[in-house]
Amino acid sequence: MVCSATIKNQSEVSNMEYPHLFTPGRIGPVTVKNRLVMTAMCVGLAHHDGAVSDALAAYYEERAAGGVGLMITECTRVNETDAVAYPSMLSMSHDRYIEPLRKAAERVHAHGAKLFMQLYHPGRQNVVLFPTIWRFNERMARIFPSYWDWYFKMAGRFDASMIDDPKTAKRMEKYMKPLLAPSDVPCGLGDNPVRHQKTVPMTIPQIKTLIGQFIAAAGRVKKAGADGVELHAAHGYLLQQFLSPYTNRREDDYGGSLENRMRLLKEIIEGVKAECGPDFPISVRLSVEEFYDTIGYPGQGILLEEGVEMAKRLERFGVDALNISSGNYDTAQTSCEPISFPPGWRKYLAKAVKEQVRIPVIAANLIRTPEQAEAQLNEGTQDFIAMGRSYLSDPEWAKKAMEGRSGEINRCICCLRCMESFQENIMNGKPVECAVNPRACRESKFPRTAPKDGWQRPVVVVGAGPAGLTAANELAARDFKVTVLEQGGAPGGQLILAAAPPLKEKMDWFIQYLTHQALQQGVDIRYNTRAAKEVIESFRPYAVFLATGAEAAAPRIPGSDSDTVTTVTPILTGERTYAGKEVAVIGSGMTGLETAELLMGQGNTVTIIEMADQIAPGAYPINASDVIGRLEKGGVRFLPGRRLERIGDGMLYLRRKDGVLEEIRADATVLAIGVRSNSALEKECTGHFERLYSIGDAVTPGRIGNATRSAFMRARGLQ
Template identity: 45%
Template sequence: MAYEMLLSPIKIGNMQLKNRVVMAPMLIGMGDFDGKPTEQLMNYYVERAKGGTALIITEITRVNDFHGAAAFAQLSMSKDSHIEPMRKFADRIHEAGGKLAVQLHHPGRQNLGLCIGTIPLLIPFQNIKCVKKLIFKVVPKVGPKLLEKHWCPKVYAPSVTERAKFADSKMRAFSHKQIVNLEKDFIDAAERLQKAGVDAVELHASHGYLIQQFLSPYTNRRTDEYGGSLENRMRFLLNIVKGIKERCPGYPVLVRLTVDECYSYIGKPGVGYDLKEGVEMAKRLEAAGVDAIDVSSASYDTFNYWLEPTSFPVGWRKYMAAEVKKNVKIPVLAANLIRTPEQAEQQLKEGTQDLISLGRPHIADPYFVNKCASGHPEDIHRCICCLYCIQSMEEQAFHGSHTLCSLNPYLGHEGEMDKITEKVGNGRLVVIVGAGVAGLMCAEVLLRRGFNVTIVEKEAVAGGQLNLADKGPGKDKIAWATEDLMTSVTKLGVNIKFNTEATVEMLKEMNPYAVVIATGGVAIKPKSIKGIDNNNVCTSTEILSGAVKLENKQVVVAGSGMTGLETSEYLCKDGNHVTVVEGKNQIAPGMWFQHVDDAMQKLSKYDTRFVTGKMLVEINEKSVVVEDTKTKNRSEIPCDNVVISLGVRSDNKLYKDAKDMFERIYVIGDADKTGRIASATKEAFETALKIK
């Protein structure tokens, strides 16, 4: 049998699992103020259980409403009134063939001050739609400003320390009495879970949250029995474990444990704790009766070393899990940036770990396990690590909505799958122009709905802009998006005409029921820049595609968006000396901070120069002229070549020419409005559902 170990049973304590695949806990934002599981949230998790996953571990679940709420829409087990709703949730997971564990959590210093004391005030209004709507109309406008100005309550932590990255909140230290009460909150919550029929509890001692803050000498500077030595720093966690074991005999307890805070990776060796001490923690947890160690790493300060951007190699941190497994006898589960069943099986056979924890891959494809078990792993839509799930979670939280996925627009619609995939097409023809990610996604949804789909693509291959996005250093995973969509639409029976330029006349001859224009975008080369057409000027498209090759040159890159930074790294690797010119006052304005951190860390290895607040106005043979956006003063930068990376503009001429020729015609993706993969697939999905 293929994937023999992956699909083999295993036990955690007295909990029997049918295979070794675990859904890792991830905040999804489908809850309500009170923390009871909503229908949408249950549908989301149940779909993953139906997809064959043995153990579902929920998102962060608070144990204290006042200072322990990390989001407006998360689960809670802070009150006895949560038991029956949680029982319904557990029953549904069991009916779908899975087991359920709930992860108990407190954010500590990594919380947002906006959440302190807010949840108890909001709970009475959660079922009053007009009030709830008003709340989420006000919060996006007021919330960010309050956080920026630090006009929010202080968050609670073991000690007052430097502010955590991303959260950036002022803090206050827990009193001894508050710590003892919080230990009881965790133990009480675990007992409620057992009463609700939940199969296991996981304690979140990772990613920089409260329990890890107690474990780390960097964030725990207490002088009482909760600080100082490792024994003291582990006291909070071990007291909770002991309390659960005494109150809930035989109940499986997992601990998600950061075994290395990874400060050495950001140039801060000696800060926090390293793998050696992390392994010792795992050994002491085993001795305390913990039933499994869920190995992870890092914190908000070292964000990219537990929630990796695209450029990180798969399996890069498996050495951490392997070291823990060498030192404990209880089961070890770990995520380890696993993206394929082949990789999962290999790591099990190597003895790296006992169970495979998949987080983002479960967002991208709920049916990962079933596709393996049925002998069709090629049907898996692989996560490309684009981080849009975490970015959208943070953005949507202020709007009362949930996480989104670049590759899975069905996310959040799990309860509507029968309606979405209803065969309403009756074989009617829909012609899609363009085989980029928007065109392919639209085709997939339409094919599932029973339409006959033909894609007309002017190039020899599918992919569109992604054929450039995957050319940057370490960006090969981006190609998976095209590969997996092509596999899907091919199996569903799409007809693709490659090397074919669509015209209005051609479309009319095909006599389609509907037309979808997904012709993408083209690189911007502003004519306002003097010398833009000089021989020493090209676009990032030409660099990444290999059409232009530059080596050992002085190069100015105009634009510091992600494409500009990736192009800069690409150029640096070829021995070029790069100066990045950006009109805004910061590098990569508007880009998600993890991508920026990743790119800047890589570029720091080279002598890359950054010039911000200046616009490129003139290109000469051996220099460029830039203008300060405030003072309008001009200066010159010597260079041999200039690479323009100022984004793309919509290529929508065909749509403009054809829009009055067809009753049903739509434009999607970059052809409509330039943006990210997620915006293209979302629009493609919504457009496909409009065609009936």
């Protein structure tokens, strides 16, 4: 079929390596300079009252300057009552939000990019606390100008996991209004982060009011000078809840048949068209498959066949583009994938829609390289390439591809630190974090170009892991003369171990990026070099950065010195292997789970023992359940609530919470109970160098993002 996003003569294209990717396309009356779309991502940078802040405008502008053709803002609420989902969330519910959006649009337009605003309502995918507390906060902020500072200080004590506690949910029900939804079907399946929240079916007057709120919000977006709107009918939010037969069990004009389930969206589209006119495009983000079969509910929700029919009807309703996606909070892995999912895994969804409609199809298909993007355009999978996390990790993704520098792209590794940090920071006013880009969402605080004030003064960095190389690259960008001393024969540090388990090869991408940047900037990396005080002194360094990492912890448990006991490190490096053995893994953090999967794949019978009452305590649920699902299919046994007391004679002795002592057989035992900082070199060097800094795991063992952020901050702040 002919699409309105017509490809022009290739002679007009600036980059012949990716001729389709950098060809202009049209969405309704709007011409987009290339086929690259930045999808909506909530980053927590909006002003407390819902306006576009300078920090958020800077975030958008940097990505517009980086070459994106079309940018879609994060989800934006349409009212100040039941649509409030978290603090620092965009709003377009009042005219006061027009001017801040206008300023942001001007900054985006200055770089030749277009800007759509995504309008939404969370429906059941919310917490009853948030809409209620928002109304209180708004009133208090009007009375006390410093109220927000106090609020975020207090809210920092809030643990987001509390909302998953049924007792807490019951207490909130007593004082808070229930969430509006099509039907009384609260969240409660899979890894849904907002389970146990009370819902209530919307009345017809409430539905009519909501339609008016969407229409009014779209009108304000147009007045602000933005180029279009996107209606968020994906990922399980309210508009999708009306579309889905799983969440919509109404028996009136807004439920039952597909025609009725689409009525709300249809009336919003008609109203926006009437309010904004035909020259203001509407995109709909649509989950065409909810994947309930992946969590044990086959045949439930929106299936692809019906999703395609929805797309066809939306075209008839007059929308100008379809942004195809999948999943909801119940099936969250299928809308924001963890690291194990292969690039392009769901492109068949977009292709199924593209074959049936004439309007442009936008789709995010876990695209990570320009080559993959160009291939999917050539295949006819879609008309526009949508990415979200890729622009978080590298704002210049588009520019680098256009200039033939794809090897310099800092690819998203799908670790989901962005999602995890959003939930961690949701109540304390802090923005999202990216594991591989420590500047992400801090663009207004840290300019992209570092000051050239190093004047070739020598700096020694010990360790070529993520912290060491991040610091080295930042220091080199500042014109310091950087030497990295690495005791091993290759870069990567803990990332080498992180990339070893099955389906973790994306971790290698970050190692490749850091090494490429270091070599390009002239960093001198010396492998197989053990750093000691005397070695470091020979460089007469202006500053020394110690990124000596961490090592696996080995507890003092009777029998732990046996030859049959090891930490995870020899397993992940391949130094020690087992096959056909009964292996016990002690500890069910992500390292323990992933090591168990590696052992399972080598033909061992694996048991995971965890002292806590649940498996994977402290791990991000989507990442944990991704691995646990494969372990369960492979027959791995889980024993939570047990403390290892003794190892001996091919047996493990475990103490249960009720005091009972259990015995299980184990030919080998692998300890995955955390790591401890390597601080020996710091002790040796303290007092001998004026500027001595430990960074990364050498300070506090943690995730990749903790290491890169501490390294960046220290390197950027060196005086």
